Amino acid sequence: MSATRLASSTLDSDSFRAIADLAYRESGLTLADKKATMIQSRLRHRLRILGLPDFAAYCAYIQSENGQEEHPHLISALTTNVSHFFRESHHFDTLGKLVAKRLPDLRAGGCLRIWSAGCSNGQEPLSIAMTLLDHAPDMHKLDLRILATDIDASVINFAREGVYPDRLMSGVSDEMRARFFTRHTASAGGESGYAAKSEIKGMIRYNPLNLLKEWPMRSQFDVIFCRNVVIYFDVETQCRLWPRMHQLLRPDGVLFLGHSERIAQPEKFGFRVGEPTTYRPL
Template sequence: MAARLAQTTLDPDSFRAIAELAYRESGLTLADKKATMIQSRLRHRLRALGLPDFPSYCSYLKSDQGRQEHRHLISALTTNVSHFFRERHHFDTLRALVTQRLPALRAGASLRIWSAGCSNGQEPLSIAMTLLECAPDMHGLDLRILATDIDPKVIAFAKRGVYSDRLMEGVPTPLRARYFTHAICPETNEPGHAAGAQIRKLIRYNPLNLLAPWPMRGRFDAIFCRNVVIYFDLQTQCGLWPRMHQVLHRDGVLFLGHSERISPPEHFGFRVGEPTTYRPA
C-alpha cells in the first residue's frame, strides 16, 4: 500500500476539486503548475487516512465525516515560511511609531498590534522584542499583540515558542540573550531557544481564517499582514482591504510583504507610506 501511494498521482479532476475547496475555505489560489507540489504535500494525508488514491480522498473531503479533514488539507497547502525580523525596515517604522506614542502610552493609552497570518510565531515575537526595546519602561505599559493564523498547527508551534538555532538566525545576539533561553526542540531534539515570558506574555495566539468574520473588538495601531495575500487572487485581496481599513486606527499602519500591494491604495482609503507600508488616507 505504502509503495503504491508513493506513486499515486493527482489527477486533473481531483486537483480541480481540491483547488476549489481551498479557494472557497481559505482564499488560497492553487495554480496548475503547483500540482506536483500539492500531490507530494497531500500523499501523507492519504497515507494517514488509509485511502488508496486522490479520487477517494476527494470523496472523503465531501462526506460528513471528512469535514475535519478540511483543516488538515488547508494546513498541508499553506506555506508557513517565516523568519525573525523579516523585512527589517518594517520594524524600524514600528519603532518610530511607538516612540512617537510613548507620551500617550505613559499617560495610560494602549497599543494594539495584529500579526495576521503569524505562521510559527517569529513575526509576533519580533514585534514583541521591538516594543520592549523602545524604552526601559515599556514593560509597565499597556501593550498587546494579537497573533492569528488559519493553520492550527502553526498556532500550536507558536504557542510553544521553541525555535531551532537555525530558525534563530535573524535574532541579534543581545536580544537572544535578553529574551530567550537555551532549549531542546520538542519534535526534533535539535538544540534551540525558547522564547521567554517577557515577550510571550504580550502575545495572544488564536486560529483565525482571514476570510471568516473577525471576532475582535476595537482597532489596531499596527497590522502586519505580510506574505499572506500573495496566495490570494485579486478579488479576495480587494475584499480584505476595506476590512483591514475598518479595524485600523486612523493614525495606524498596515504592513504588507515585499511583493504585495494595495492597488490603487486610494480606492480603499489608504495612502502609501514607506515601501509596502500603508496608512489610512
C-alpha cells in the first residue's frame, strides 16, 4: 500500500463514531462531530505506522484483542499537550503564599504534598518546584513531594528528561533560567535548549495515570493542579471526578483549575470558591 494512498484516506462517519466512543470510554475525552477533520489529521500517521489502508481497517484493529496496545497511541494523538511555564501566574502567587504560611511547620518536621494532574510535558510541575525553591531555597531538603501525572506516557517520558528547546522556555525569567537550568546543546539535527537541573527534577515524581481509572495514591494532598484537563470532559464525567478530588484534598488544601474551567455548584461537591479558578474544601 503506497504512502500516498494512506495519506489520502478520509475518516468516514462510522469510523469517527467508533474512535470517539473509544476515546470517551478510555479517557473521558469528548469529541464533537466538528472534530472529525482534526481526528483524521492526527491519526493518519498511525495508519502509516501500522500499514493499514483506511480508517475502517484502523477501527477494526483497535476494537480487536490485538489492537488493545494501540489505545494509548490513539489517546496520545487526540490529546493536546500544550503548556507553558508559569501558565496562569496567579495560581503560583497563591501557591507561594501557601508555602510561606506552611514553612514553619515544614521546618519543624511537617510535610507538603502537591499533585500536578495532567502535567503534559512537565512545565507545570517544574514551575511548581521553582516557585517553592524561590520562597524557600532549602525546600528540596524538606519533606516535600510533587507528583506529576498524565494519561500520555510519551509526554511523561519527555517530562522526565527535563530538556526544553528554546521555543518552550517562555515564561521563565533570566534569573530563574540561570538558577534552575543549564544550557543544552542538541545533537545534529536537534534543537538547542535548556535542561532542568537535578535540584528541581529530583523534587518531582512522574507517572502515567488515567484520571478515569483507579488512582494508586492513598495519602491526601495540600495542593492539586488539575488545569486544562476537565475542559475535554462532559459534565457527567466531571461530576464523577470532583468527589474523588475532594477526597484526596486535605481540609485546608487548594484545587486549581484552568481559566476556562469551573465546578458547577461547588458546594454540592464540598468545595467553596476562592481566588479565580481556585477551590478550597468547605
